Every structure is written in structure tokens, then in C-alpha cells.
Amino acid sequence: DGGITQSPKYLFRKEGQNVTLSCEQNLNHDAMYWYRQDPGQGLRLIYYSQIVNDFQKGDIAEGYSVSREKKESFPLTVTSAQKNPTAFYLCASSLSPQTYEQYFGPGTRLTVT
Amino acid sequence: LAKTTQPISMDSYEGQEVNITCSHNNIATNDYITWYQQFPSQGPRFIIQGYKTKVTNEVASLFIPADRKSSTLSLPRVSLSDTAVYYCLVVAYSGAGSYQLTFGKGTKLSVIP
Numbered sequence: 001d002g003g004i005t006q007s008p009k010y011l012f013r014k015e016g017q018n019v020t021l022s023c024e025q026n027l028n029h030d031a032m033y034w035y036r037q038d039p040g041q042g043l044r045l046i047y048y049s050q051i052v053n054d055f056q057k058g059d060i061a062e063g064y065s066v067s068r069e070k071k072e073s074f075p076l077t078v079t080s081a082q083k084n085p086t087a088f089y090l091c092a093s094s095l096s097p098q099t100y101e102q103y104f105g106p107g108t109r110l111t112v113t
Numbered sequence: 114l115a116k117t118t119q120p121i122s123m124d125s126y127e128g129q130e131v132n133i134t135c136s137h138n139n140i141a142t143n144d145y146i147t148w149y150q151q152f153p154s155q156g157p158r159f160i161i162q163g164y165k166t167k168v169t170n171e172v173a174s175l176f177i178p179a180d181r182k183s184s185t186l187s188l189p190r191v192s193l194s195d196t197a198v199y200y201c202l203v204v205a206y207s208g209a210g211s212y213q214l215t216f217g218k219g220t221k222l223s224v225i226p
Contacts, residue, residue: 042200042216042217042218042219048212048214058214090157097204098212099162101159102147102159104149104157106155
């Protein structure tokens with residue numbers, strides 16, 4: 001089955017800890033994305049990557065970091081510098097950013113207390 | 114830089130046609146507009162994409178006027194299962210191999226029996 005997976009579905013952390021969210025795809029897509037979703041706010045782009053070993057900041061990159069060492073994987077680290085990390089995080093992939101639809105994973109709900 | 118605006122919510126009776134408009138200022142000729150559907154606690158799902166005039170697929174139509182300052186998603190004969198949040202996305206090339214991806218804040222469609 002081709003698709004995009006995120007794990008875990010729910011994640012709980014204490015304030016001050018870094019946490020890494022997993023995103024894997026087997027669709028052979030070049031581009032991958034991370035979004036943050038808050039109630040009533042829609043989706044906001046954190047980072048995206050068009051090819052391996054390259055990524056670019058989105059609108060709200062502060063307090064987050066990513067890596068793209070393999071085409072299939074695009075993990076997101078929420079650092080302790082992120083002031084309000086509790087949110088629903090969505091990963092997506094596509095053949096390219098411009099003209100192809102994005103396929104989304106099921107999301108990870110992160111709660112930091 | 115593109116900014117997108119959508120109505121916050123809409124109600125419709127079953128069997129009616131629903132039109133949801135997204136306003137997007139300052140988009141370039143080749144910038145694509147894409148629409149997604151999202152159910153609670155799930156990732157968004159692709160509906161339709163286009164960059165000019167009219168596009169139709171098996172579930173929806175997308176109308177983009179000549180001035181490209183807005184686009185309209187048309188859902189024919191909605192059913193209760195179409196109750197969801199609908200997002201427009203504008204992908205704009207911002208130069209030097211970079212893109213700006215801007216989601217609207219979403220329109221919550223409620224279909225009434």
C-alpha cells in the first residue's frame with residue numbers, strides 16, 4: 001500500500017523537552033512538507049523540502065528543525081524554543097510543490113504541559 | 114505575497130449545489146489553486162486543482178475568472194457526508210527555486226438533511 005505515515009498519533013511531553021515527530025512516505029515523492037494546525041487557524045507551513053539534503057523555511061519555522069537525509073523521511077523536531085508547541089501537526093508529500101496535489105498523513109497531536 | 118480569504122462557515126441542504134469562494138490577491142499567471150477537504154482529526158484530502166478558467170472532475174468543479182483574484186469550488190448536489198472543512202491553497206513561485214504555500218483558514222460546510 002502506498003501512502004504517508006506519521007507516528008505517533010498522540011504525543012505528550014513536558015515543557016522544556018525537545019520532541020521529534022516522524023513522517024515517512026513510500027510514494028516516491030520528491031517534495032515533503034510540515035504544517036501546523038491550530039483551531040480556527042487553518043494550516044500553516046513550518047518547513048518544506050524539495051529534494052534530499054535541502055529544505056526551506058515556511059511561515060512559522062522558529063522553534064522547529066527538520067532534516068531530509070532520505071527521500072522517504074522528513075522528521076520534524078519541536079525544540080524547547082518553540083513557545084507554544086501544543087498543536088496538530090500534519091506532514092504531506094507531493095511530486096513537486098507547484099503543480100501536483102499533496103498527500104497528507106493522518107497527523108500527530110502534540111500536547112506539551 | 115499571496116494572501117487567501119475564505120468564508121468561515123456555510124450551511125446547505127442536502128441535494129443543493131454549494132459554491133465556496135476563495136479570494137487571493139496578487140497571484141501570478143502560473144500560480145496554481147488547489148482545494149482540499151478535511152474531516153476532524155484527519156489529514157486534508159485533495160479535491161481539485163487548476164490555474165485558469167474551469168476544471169471539472171468527478172466530484173467538483175473549479176472556476177477561476179480572468180482576473181484570477183478569486184476562485185470558486187463548486188460541489189454539485191451535496192450530501193451529509195460532505196460536511197467538512199474546505200481549504201484553498203495557493204502555491205506561488207517566489208524566485209530562486211522557492212515557493213510560498215498559503216492555505217486559507219478554511220470554510221466549515223454543514224449539510225442539513
